[in-house]
Amino acid sequence: xxxxxxxDDIQGLVARGYGTLESATFVLLRIDDPASARAWLGVLAGxxxxxxxxDRSEAVHVALTHSGLRGLGLPEGSLxxxxxxxxxxxxxxxxxxxxGDVGENAPERWRWGGPAxxxxxxxxxxxxxxxxxxxxxxxHAGPAAxxxxxxxxxxxxxxxxxxxxxxxGFRDGISQPLIAELGPPDQPGPPLHTVRAGxxxxxxxxxxxxxxxxPTVAAADDPGRVLARIGDQDRADxxxxxxxxxxxxxxxxxxxxxxxxxxxxxxxxxxQADANDFGYADGDAAGLGCPLGAHIRRANPRxxxxxxxxxxxxxxxxxxxxxxxxxxxxxxPSDPGERGIHFICLNANIARQFEFVQHTWLNNxxxxxxxxxxxxxxxxxQGNDGRTFTVQARPLRQRVTGLPAFVTVRGGAYFLMPGIRxxxxxxxxxTAPDEDPSRRTP
Amino acid sequence: xxxxxxxxxxxxxxxxxxxxxxxxxxxxxxxAGGRAIxxxxxxxxxxxxxxxLDEVDGGLGGGAGPPIPAxxxxxxxxxxxxxxxxxxxxxxxxxxxDDVFAHCEGWPxxxxxxxxxxxxxxxxxxxxxxxxxxxxxxxxxxxxxxxxLRQAIEEFLDAKQAEWGTSDPVQIHAAVRRFxxxxxxxxxxxxxxxxxxxxxRLRSTFHKIGGPVLVLLVSPLLLVLLPVWAVLLRRHxxxxxxxxxxxxxxxxxxxxxDLEDHVVQNPFTAVGVAKPGRFRxxxxxxxxxxxxxxxxxxxxxxxxxxxxxxxFARWVAIDDRRRxxxxxxxxxxxxxxxxxxxxxxxxxxNAVFSNGAGYPRTRWLVLxxxxxxxxxxxxxxxxxxxxxxxxxxxxDLTTANIENNAAIRAGLAGPEAPTRSQAxxxxxxx
Numbered sequence: 046x047x048x049x050x051x052x053d054d055i056q057g058l059v060a061r062g063y064g065t066l067e068s069a070t071f072v073l074l075r076i077d078d079p080a081s082a083r084a085w086l087g088v089l090a091g092x093x094x095x096x097x098x099x100d101r102s103e104a105v106h107v108a109l110t111h112s113g114l115r116g117l118g119l120p121e122g123s124l125x126x127x128x129x130x131x132x133x134x135x136x137x138x139x140x141x142x143x144x145g146d147v148g149e150n151a152p153e154r155w156r157w158g159g160p161a162x163x164x165x166x167x168x169x170x171x172x173x174x175x176x177x178x179x180x181x182x183x184x185h186a187g188p189a190a191x192x193x194x195x196x197x198x199x200x201x202x203x204x205x206x207x208x209x210x211x212x213x214g215f216r217d218g219i220s221q222p223l224i225a226e227l228g229p230p231d232q233p234g235p236p237l238h239t240v241r242a243g244x245x246x247x248x249x250x251x252x253x254x255x256x257x258x259x260p261t262v263a264a265a266d267d268p269g270r271v272l273a274r275i276g277d278q279d280r281a282d283x284x285x286x287x288x289x290x291x292x293x294x295x296x297x298x299x300x301x302x303x304x305x306x307x308x309x310x311x312x313x314x315x316x317q318a319d320a321n322d323f324g325y326a327d328g329d330a331a332g333l334g335c336p337l338g339a340h341i342r343r344a345n346p347r348x349x350x351x352x353x354x355x356x357x358x359x360x361x362x363x364x365x366x367x368x369x370x371x372x373x374x375x376x377x378p379s380d381p382g383e384r385g386i387h388f389i390c391l392n393a394n395i396a397r398q399f400e401f402v403q404h405t406w407l408n409n410x411x412x413x414x415x416x417x418x419x420x421x422x423x424x425x426x427q428g429n430d431g432r433t434f435t436v437q438a439r440p441l442r443q444r445v446t447g448l449p450a451f452v453t454v455r456g457g458a459y460f461l462m463p464g465i466r467x468x469x470x471x472x473x474x475x476t477a478p479d480e481d482p483s484r485r486t487p
Numbered sequence: 488x489x490x491x492x493x494x495x496x497x498x499x500x501x502x503x504x505x506x507x508x509x510x511x512x513x514x515x516x517x518x519a520g521g522r523a524i525x526x527x528x529x530x531x532x533x534x535x536x537x538x539x540l541d542e543v544d545g546g547l548g549g550g551a552g553p554p555i556p557a558x559x560x561x562x563x564x565x566x567x568x569x570x571x572x573x574x575x576x577x578x579x580x581x582x583x584x585d586d587v588f589a590h591c592e593g594w595p596x597x598x599x600x601x602x603x604x605x606x607x608x609x610x611x612x613x614x615x616x617x618x619x620x621x622x623x624x625x626x627x628x629x630x631x632x633x634x635x636l637r638q639a640i641e642e643f644l645d646a647k648q649a650e651w652g653t654s655d656p657v658q659i660h661a662a663v664r665r666f667x668x669x670x671x672x673x674x675x676x677x678x679x680x681x682x683x684x685x686x687x688r689l690r691s692t693f694h695k696i697g698g699p700v701l702v703l704l705v706s707p708l709l710l711v712l713l714p715v716w717a718v719l720l721r722r723h724x725x726x727x728x729x730x731x732x733x734x735x736x737x738x739x740x741x742x743x744x745d746l747e748d749h750v751v752q753n754p755f756t757a758v759g760v761a762k763p764g765r766f767r768x769x770x771x772x773x774x775x776x777x778x779x780x781x782x783x784x785x786x787x788x789x790x791x792x793x794x795x796x797x798x799f800a801r802w803v804a805i806d807d808r809r810r811x812x813x814x815x816x817x818x819x820x821x822x823x824x825x826x827x828x829x830x831x832x833x834x835x836x837n838a839v840f841s842n843g844a845g846y847p848r849t850r851w852l853v854l855x856x857x858x859x860x861x862x863x864x865x866x867x868x869x870x871x872x873x874x875x876x877x878x879x880x881x882x883d884l885t886t887a888n889i890e891n892n893a894a895i896r897a898g899l900a901g902p903e904a905p906t907r908s909q910a911x912x913x914x915x916x917x
Contacts, residue, residue, distance in 0.1 A: 139744040414887040440656040
């Protein structure tokens, strides 16, 4: 049975990446005055784009970190009910190890999201063109608007207009999972790409056929019955129709990458493809067409996941680790300054999805039976490890050693992108008795 | 080549010393701390670990019973014979080993001899119920040697890869063989690895045949008992009380996570309480016997019911079989380890662990149970113990790497002139 999604309660970014809204900016915020911030969120809840159908010329989305939820006054009992990765955030020792955020990539060096520059919320603004985006940004995140909302800007992440390629020159975003419940019920999508809604939205069945644990609040804390009741009516569902949003700013060394590729390939690098209806198990199990350790084989192993390659086992395993990617590139191709990608993905279980892909597939030197190869494009190497890239060939492989890191992490955080009702609930939270006066601006 | 042995030693900790011992173990886990036991000098040790089983006051699982004092557990996976490992452990461990075991009752410290210490350890050795060895007969020396072999050949090939891009694979194979033959430190690789000794193989064969013969002999009885057992099983399963699927608290999770994902392998250690009653006692006994047979004779070469990422694993029943320890060394993260188990052997997990209190509800011993992903993961996490000291003799190698290295060596030790397709397949291993 396919459940119907509550489109009017889900933020629209889950359903679409806004290919027609080519301009976007992401504003990272700190909550200074909880009371004003709640009032701001209440108004914003009415303006956030939902997942309902319809053409849009602009879209606004909002997501909150664990510290942001605390800042708004969510009771401690509810704050404790979130999964550990969301509560602790990206910067705990264990998460640093999983994500490879050490050395050059350590959170101490980040521009935002690190210990020195934490973030409470992100406002995601999309518009048809730069002019409209300017107006939208002024209205929502201009100095006057932020002051009135009791917020301070930590960092503004501008993006470059959609061009179809990321800064290294690759086509990006071709392979996305299809949400089963979004398609017409009588025409199921291809099994390779079709995934249950519960993998991305809380409150629905996931690939295990289960509805995942969702953060809740005590029913008594929601006297206005803004949220849906669960269990014996004594808890209210705060997570329902929400999604966890992962945001990471990845600086890309475009010149370094091009120099390296030219040298390693002696100028033979070529080709772009946008096919998506393919596997590896049948025609390219040995990696002679696409190397075993290549970025696209790691990010989505399709039907070739060790040790049970094939359209059933492998795809079933892989589809428990899919991400809805919503990132955008930044930086000007004609400008020698910093370029990169604001990586965004949505998932229902950060540990099983985003972190698993990062740790077990991208950063794993042992992926696909390899020894010391990490993702040649996006892995952040540590010391001398993981700097090999093997190009399988007959009769003899070509091995590139001493691969430089082309990507540097500049910032990152885990957010909850709540459903609309959850936003209204948060906006209506009472003033906490111990509300931190230091957060208030004088 | 020797076979492998799972050694388990359990010793009660002196009253009031548990906290101090845990702090010491934490210090020892830090390689820079200067207090670690130099396990790398124990040449026949694959893996080793030290952890503390906390005191249980009152009965297990809320029942009545005498308290169980806290104990220290030492586990290692070693190449036979065990006595050689123990002697080396005492000699190499020296004062640091004394520091650890001095927290236990009766450790012969000070001027006691190596043999007195070995005897003390042997006296506290407990039986391991089920042992899984990824590949029986592969010694530490073999793993280390084949790692060096592969590295040397890879570097040799690096220098030639531009030149040999279109060469005949048979000729490349021959060139590599000449290279290895010319290296005195690698020449051994031209001989195939030898399997375990004759005595081990004879014992193993006897056990392999003996098991089914025994089952066959009592089969008429089994036929009668099986329906009774099935009815009882269903009755128990309906009455069982699964735990709420709530993972451990944040502090505990962090304590566990701090010890994970430092290298490509991880240790897993957990202890659970058996469900009360004679029925579960017997069922667990039989299941463990069957599992022991399976790991010895069926899953002894590279795969534990299709899970290929485990180097070593064991089940040890303790406290009159009222508790069960599970310990393993595996590749990758705990999350992927648990996922792989759920995907491939939910039935096997159910058969063993459903005799443990709080396990997600099963049907017919093997159905449901672990398929409830969050409940199963919470069950394991809630029983997991911090593996405070853990050593791996080759923490940079996955089971896939070790297997590939062995195949590279086998390809050299095989026929001097392989066919073209054999040579091609062999070269694809680099």
